Structure formats: structure tokens, C-alpha cells
Amino acid sequence: MIETQGINIEGVLTAALKQVQVSKTASLVSISEKINKVDRLSFFAAGKNLAKNRSFWSNADQNVCFVGIGDSYTLKAERHSYDTVKAEWKKLMERTIIKRHDESANTGPIAIGGFPFDEENETYQLWQGFEGSQFRIPEYMLTVDENGYFLTTNTWIDPHSNVGKLASVLHEERNMLLNPPPQRSEGVNPILLKHEVDPGEWKNLVREVTDYIDNHSVEKIVLARELQVELRKPCNITDVLRQLLTNQKNSYVFAWESEGACFIGASPERLVQVKNNHLLSTCLAGTAPRGKTTEDDKQMGQALLQDKKNREEHQIVVNMIRDAVLSCAHNVQIPEQPVIYPLQNLQHLYTPVRAELKHGYTLLDVVKKLHPTPALSGFPQNESLSFLREHETLERGWYGAPIGWFNRSFNGEFAVAIRSGLICDEKASLFAGCGVVKDSDPEMEYEETKIKFTPMLEALGG
Ligand SMILES: C=C(O[C@@H]1C=C(C(=O)O)C=C[C@H]1O)C(=O)O
Numbered sequence: 494m495i496e497t498q499g500i501n502i503e504g505v506l507t508a509a510l511k512q513v514q515v516s517k518t519a520s521l522v523s524i525s526e527k528i529n530k531v532d533r534l535s536f537f538a539a540g541k542n543l544a545k546n547r548s549f550w551s552n553a554d555q556n557v558c559f560v561g562i563g564d565s566y567t568l569k570a571e572r573h574s575y576d577t578v579k580a581e582w583k584k585l586m587e588r589t590i591i592k593r594h595d596e597s598a599n600t601g602p603i604a605i606g607g608f609p610f611d612e613e614n615e616t617y618q619l620w621q622g623f624e625g626s627q628f629r630i631p632e633y634m635l636t637v638d639e640n641g642y643f644l645t646t647n648t649w650i651d652p653h654s655n656v657g658k659l660a661s662v663l664h665e666e667r668n669m670l671l672n673p674p675p676q677r678s679e680g681v682n683p684i685l686l687k688h689e690v691d692p693g694e695w696k697n698l699v700r701e702v703t704d705y706i707d708n709h710s711v712e713k714i715v716l717a718r719e720l721q722v723e724l725r726k727p728c729n730i731t732d733v734l735r736q737l738l739t740n741q742k743n744s745y746v747f748a749w750e751s752e753g754a755c756f757i758g759a760s761p762e763r764l765v766q767v768k769n770n771h772l773l774s775t776c777l778a779g780t781a782p783r784g785k786t787t788e789d790d791k792q793m794g795q796a797l798l799q800d801k802k803n804r805e806e807h808q809i810v811v812n813m814i815r816d817a818v819l820s821c822a823h824n825v826q827i828p829e830q831p832v833i834y835p836l837q838n839l840q841h842l843y844t845p846v847r848a849e850l851k852h853g854y855t856l857l858d859v860v861k862k863l864h865p866t867p868a869l870s871g872f873p874q875n876e877s878l879s880f881l882r883e884h885e886t887l888e889r890g891w892y893g894a895p896i897g898w899f900n901r902s903f904n905g906e907f908a909v910a911i912r913s914g915l916i917c918d919e920k921a922s923l924f925a926g927c928g929v930v931k932d933s934d935p936e937m938e939y940e941e942t943k944i945k946f947t948p949m950l951e952a953l954g955g
């Protein structure tokens with residue numbers, strides 16, 4: 494018999510086998526337990542020996558963290574993603590056997606993944622492996638939260654499974670992950686080449702948008718651009734995560750590997766969190782650099798709070814999120830004025846939105862209502878999306894889209910995947926955008942996007 498930290502895996506699987514032999518269908522078995530402290534990045538790095546696809550998520554307060562190794566199941570949807578994912582997840586949960594030996598709300602079968610920025614977009618040159626919406630339940634998932642460290646093991650069992658063999662494989666792999674060799678940074682991997690994709694054309698497009706806003710009933714359009722980077726050696730994702738976690742406070746840090754590529758970033762923008770019907774969303778738009786001295790910095794923050802153009806950019810987001818949240822929640826609370834949200838390289842205008850979800854709505858319904866907010870597409874949503882489809886040459890893929898997780902009862906959280914990049918070996922494409930309103934100046938918007946590349950550039954060693 495194999496015992497791990499008080500949990501008898503073979504026993505759990507034997508009981509599960511009896512169940513599936515009665516139902517005659519395969520089931521996902523999800524076993525979670527409390528474990529001793531393990532370094533999250535060492536766990537992530539050790540996972541490379543076991544599986545191609547790893548996932549990483551840390552919330553902005555760094556008190557909820559998931560590290561996923563492999564996929565025991567991947568949910569994919571190309572169309573009507575939110576409804577499809579929701580329905581498929583419910584079906585999967587009905588045939589999942591859950592054994593929990595812990596007190597955390599963040600263990601058991603958890604789906605980690607993302608939606609595309611625009612479902613209508615079907616050209617996937619850059620984004621191979623990230624087609625449509627994809628959520629995975631990792632084979633092994635480390636949870637780190639306020640209650641401690643937990644391991645969830647997710648495995649399939651069918652009426653013919655050899656439980657003894659399965660248990661011994663799981664045991665061996667878990668041992669490997671839970672006793673990882675200590676991780677040290679591989680050192681600097683210098684950036685050899687930086688290539689901004691058509692900056693001149695991009696500034697022209699900003700001008701075109703301001704003209705367009707003057708002549709149409711559109712208030713804001715968010716334009717994004719790409720910076721291509723080449724490193725000396727293939728990128729070490731663990732090192733990039735370490736940099737982001739250390740330097741980008743107040744940010745969600747995420748990584749999602751697929752087909753040899755990794756989408757990774759440190760986003761300050763919460764889309765929505767749902768915890769037992771409590772909803773928390775965020776309006777984040779309006780940007781200024783950080784000052785060099787404390788005095789300077791404070792003054793720049795004050796100037797941002799009073800700047801007409803940035804306040805307009807921000808207010809458009811607040812209005813839309815308020816309407817979207819009102820349609821599915823009550824007790825909606827939104828402060829009158831934004832405050833400053835400070836980041837390592839820049840500061841934003843920030844307004845939190847709190848509410849109670851109405852009966853019948855889930856996290857995914859709210860994501861559907863919110864995405865894309867005017868912080869990422871513009872306003873009105875349809876008009877700005879049509880403009881982007883016609884004029885933006887960048888393939889946004891998962892950039893600017895909801896990325897996050899949810900559990901069996903649809904508690905979870907999504908961030909907006911900005912300050913991010915897609916890395917494949919020694920090559921990376923970084924993305925940054927900005928809200929263009931009628932008073933936008935192409936040069937200033939260009940500078941704004943330039944600073945938005947810095948979190949990823951610094952993390953890559955530039
Ligand atoms: C689009 C991005 O950021 C968004 C645009 C902002 C702005 O224009 O002021 C600020 C925060 C984000 O909502 C990005 O970082 O790529």
C-alpha cells in the first residue's frame with residue numbers, strides 16, 4: 494500500500510474504480526491534500542521533466558497561487574466560448590470524483606486557461622497552440638494560499654484501470670515534484686535584438702482613430718502594437734516568472750504553455766473575481782509614468798488624477814463596467830473618484846467595483862458581459878471591435894483577453910492579459926496597447942505603450 498502524507502492514493506483509486514465499474518464510464522478523480530512547504534518555482538521547473546504544458550497563476554496580492562503541471566483534461570471552444578466552457582465544465586464535474594483532505598477553497602479540480610481577445614479572429618500564425626478558448630485541469634497542481642501548501646492530483650480512471658500501477662506512477666511523479674532540486678537563476682539571457690513592428694504606421698493609425706472619433710459615434714478605441722525580441726539562448730520561463738514575481742508588485746503573474754510556446758505576463762488589471770457570490774471587478778485605464786523622486790512621483794500621480802484626457806479614458810471604462818455589472822448583480826458599489834494604482838514602471842487610474850451576484854449568474858457569465866471592456870477594445874464595444882478587425886494588423890490572440898481560473902462551483906478570478914508576451918524558444922512577441930480618445934496625441938500614446946513593454950522587457954533580461 495502506498496501512503497503519501499496520510500493519504501492512501503491506492504485506496505482512493507480502488508474506491509473510485511468500484512464507482513466507475515458501476516457507472517461504466519471513465520471518471521476524473523481529483524485528490525487533494527495538505528503538503529509541506531515547497532518552492533513554487535522549483536515545482537514549476539521540475540514539472541518540465543514530466544509534462545510539456547505547465548500553467549502558472551498568482552493573484553495580485555500574491556496570496557493565491559496555482560502551479561499546474563501537465564493536463565489531465567483540456568476544455569476547448571472555438572465559438573460561443575463562455576457558454577460552451579460553462580456547459581462542458583458542468584458536464585465534466587458531474588463525472589468527477591473528488592477526494593479532499595484539506596481545508597483550502599483553492600484545491601480540487603480547477604480549470605486554468607484563457608479566452609481569445611476576439612473570437613471572430615481566425616488567423617493563427619503567431620498563436621499556434623492558443624486557438625479559441627482553452628482551459629486545462631493540470632495533472633498535478635500546487636496551491637499556495639493563506640492556509641498553506643496543497644497538492645491536487647487529477648487522474649482518469651476507467652473500468653479497466655490497473656489501480657496498483659496507476660498509484661505507483663502517481664506516487665513516483667508526486668515525489669519528484671515535491672522534492673525538486675533547488676532552483677537558481679540561469680543568469681542573464683541578453684536580448685540580442687528588439688524590433689518594433691511598424692511604429693510609424695501605428696502612429697498614423699492613432700491619428701486615424703482620433704479623426705474617426707470626431708466623425709463617428711465612437712468615444713474610444715484601444716490600439717495595440719507588437720515588439721519582437723530575440724534572446725541569445727532559449728528563454729527559461731522559470732527565470733522570467735521569478736523576475737515578474739519579484740519586480741511587478743500589484744500584478745497578476747501568469748504563464749500558460751502550449752505547443753512549445755508560452756504566454757506569460759504580469760497584469761495589473763483584474764477583470765472579475767467571484768467568491769461565494771461576492772463580485773469584484775476593476776476599472777483600470779489612464780496612465781502616467783512613475784516619477785524619479787518621491788516628490789516627482791506624487792506630483793505625476795496628482796496630475797494624472799486631474800488630467801482631462803486620462804479621466805475621460807477612465808470614465809468610459811467605469812460607465813461600461815457599471816452597466817454590465819448592474820445587469821447581473823445587486824448592491825453595486827463604485828467610488829465616485831478613481832485613485833492611483835502604482836506599479837513598478839507606471840501608474841494608473843483605478844476604480845474598484847463591488848457587488849453581489851444575482852442568483853443564476855456565474856463568474857463566466859460576468860466575464861462574457863465584461864469582455865472586452867473599453868479598457869481593451871474601446872467604446873461602444875461593437876463599433877470599436879469592428880474598427881479593430883478592419884484596421885489593426887496585430888494578431889492579438891490571448892493578449893488583452895480574460896486569463897484566469899475557476900473551480901467546480903465557478904468561484905475564481907480572471908485578469909486581463911496585458912503586459913504580456915508570447916515566448917517561443919529564443920523569440921518573443923511582446924504586446925502593449927493604449928486607449929485612444931479624441932484628445933490623444935500619437936507621440937504620447939506611442940510613449941505610453943513603450944513604457945508598457947518594460948515589465949516584460951526587464952523580465953526577459955533587457
Ligand atoms: C492596453 C493596455 O493597457 C490598458 C490601457 C490603459 C491606458 O490606455 O491608459 C491602461 C491600462 C489598461 O487598461 C496594455 O497595457 O497593453
Ligand SMILES: [Mg+2]
Pocket residue numbers: 778779780806927928941
Ligand atoms: Mg492611456
